[in-house]
Amino acid sequence: MCARALYELGEIPELGVVPEKMHAWVIRKDRHGLPLDSFRRELVDVPEIGADEVLVMVMASGVNYNGAWAALGQPLSPCDIHGRDYHIAGSDASGVVWQVGSSVRRWKVGDEVVVHCNHSCGQCHNCNGGDPMLCREQKIWGYETPDGAFAQFTRVQAQQLVPKPTNLTWEQAGCYMLTLATAFRMLYGHPPHTLQPAMNVLVWGGAGGLGSMAIQLIRAAGANAIAVVSSEDRGKWCLEIGAKACINRTEFDCWGPLPSTRDRVAYQAYLKEVQRFGRAIWQITGKGVDPDIVFEHPGEQTFPVSAYVCRRGGMIVFCAGTTGFNLSFDASYVWMRQKRIQGSHFATLMQADAANHSVMDGRVLPCMSQVFDFDGIPAAHDLMWRNAHPPGNMALVVNAPTQGLHNLKETRALALSVPGG
């Protein structure tokens, strides 16, 4: 049938019918700034897909820091990365396959899917038997690529899809993949420092997106998550989702860059406070038992402490520097105690798929906190930017006509009527 030029949000055209234009939240280079100012709703062209790509009708998405960094244009403008004059953010999505490229065989129009955000060349040795996260063309979809999820349709590589867990609503399915798969690779992707039963893992930001996914993976492995939080309420919430214990970081004062090791007085005072934090961990793990893995992402403010409290031969694994990238640590503790400092970035399809199975199996919940409608996208990112968001992962309804729907059949039944559709 003939497509209209544009469908309203919540209108579901006949399967496979692609309009020319779509509603999207757009970031432009000349208005980078706080999320409330930087994101604007515009009508843009529906992306055209290549041979190995899929067009997905986005039912729901999730809120990630990526969107805040993209809005701010810090440390880089995404437009300078991909070269288009506007950027559609959004690195999480649930939706329906709406069109497939000529070489796509694994997916067909109508499949219900969750999108993971690793975009890679598909042809190099790393993409074929190696580690696709090491591909020289590796990019994060919706951050380093121009067509993310904050639009009615998005363009993704066929390898970016996994099946949508049928037990979840669109918005639950749209909010967890980026944080879950990242946490999965951090905990399982760097052998021999992989998660095992009875290990102790210190999890920074336990009530955050990454932290909440990490806590559940750690519990599912029979290991102990020690969550660090900044309030009693967040601590209680972490215990409810499976943390063994919590530590409130506001009760300590050892944050920020390492003081000069040449200033003996200042350094000793600092070390005393770090050791007090270390003893708070021992109260949970037992005297002298340091964390096997430190799950790190705040960066500048916490990294020196992470590098100190990790056990001999243990691993500090980090995927971000939310509070700054100038990481410092006392090297003598790292070399003499033979600790591993490991960078980690999102995940491969293999890891995203394994992580998705833990959701299908009910061992990991999406921890969906708050759901925003399409027009709430700037406000949701503003909350995250201010660290004022509720625990877990925030979701965004994009093209689903309402919340609580699980599949295309239910969605179509409730969709706005489409004249001629």
Ligand SMILES: NC(=O)c1ccc[n+]([C@@H]2O[C@H](COP(=O)([O-])OP(=O)(O)OC[C@H]3O[C@@H](n4cnc5c(N)ncnc54)[C@H](OP(=O)(O)O)[C@@H]3O)[C@@H](O)[C@H]2O)c1
């Ligand atoms: N490389 C990757 O693939 C990847 C993937 C996902 C996310 N990330 C990055 O990881 C970071 C966290 O993402 P997220 O989704 O988990 O964000 P989130 O939901 O905001 O959680 C971050 C947590 O960090 C804690 N935090 C904030 N300031 C802190 C400080 N000064 N010291 C210690 N903890 C602090 C907060 O917990 P409390 O205030 O309760 O302590 C907050 O809950 C972001 O920078 C994001 O861009 C990277």
Ligand SMILES: [Zn+2]
């Ligand atoms: Zn490659």
